[in-house]
Amino acid sequence: EACRQTSSPENILNKVQDNEEEERLNRELELTTKERNELIDRLLYVTGGSMNKSPYFRPNPFYENLKIKEKEVMSLLHNLDTKNIEHREKFQELKKEINFYR
Numbered sequence: 001e002a003c004r005q006t007s008s009p010e011n012i013l014n015k016v017q018d019n020e021e022e023e024r025l026n027r028e029l030e031l032t033t034k035e036r037n038e039l040i041d042r043l044l045y046v047t048g049g050s051m052n053k054s055p056y057f058r059p060n061p062f063y064e065n066l067k068i069k070e071k072e073v074m075s076l077l078h079n080l081d082t083k084n085i086e087h088r089e090k091f092q093e094l095k096k097e098i099n100f101y102r
Helices: 009-046 061-100
Strands: none
Touching: none
């Protein structure tokens, strides 16, 4: 006579409880991870991004893009300042020349 394994109500109950506990732990882990990431982001914002050396540093892509844009704008501003100075000097030279020929 062969012994047949059947799932007892206790085994089924234990599996259900195990699954529920696993789901609860997964939700808790997700919430904790989300909270940690938000705290890191807040810390980076407060410290001005000086946490780069931290092993938990997670760069913010929006901040990185903003830094790149700032460099581009500052470079453009510098070029415009340089051209403005050149044009003013040229204008002064032309004024002198006009006055000379009067």
